[in-house]
Amino acid sequence: MSDKKKKKKEKVKYIDDGRTIADMSAFSNGRRDKDGFVRPPSTFKDKWKTYWSAVKSMLVPMFITLGVLTVVFFLAYVFLGGFSQ
Secondary structure (H helix, E strand, O other): OOOOOOOOOHHHHHHHHOOOOOOOOOOOOOOOOOOOOOOOOOOOOHHHHHHHHHHHHHHHHHHHHHHHHHHHHHHHHHHHOOOOO
């Protein structure tokens, strides 16, 4: 009978520590943060990986936006008489 009883799910408790989603506090000079933890100093390689991952995630939306703007420009150019002289 005890096998059929449902186990209670563990309730997850979220604690707001005041940090934002884009928390870049790990890129410090090894100082203590407000919780008292010593963060290791970041290297150029860490910073470059972070930068490049952000840039890679924005490449496709950038090209889509440029493509739409190009199409709109050429349509306006053709329909507003840009080729007639």
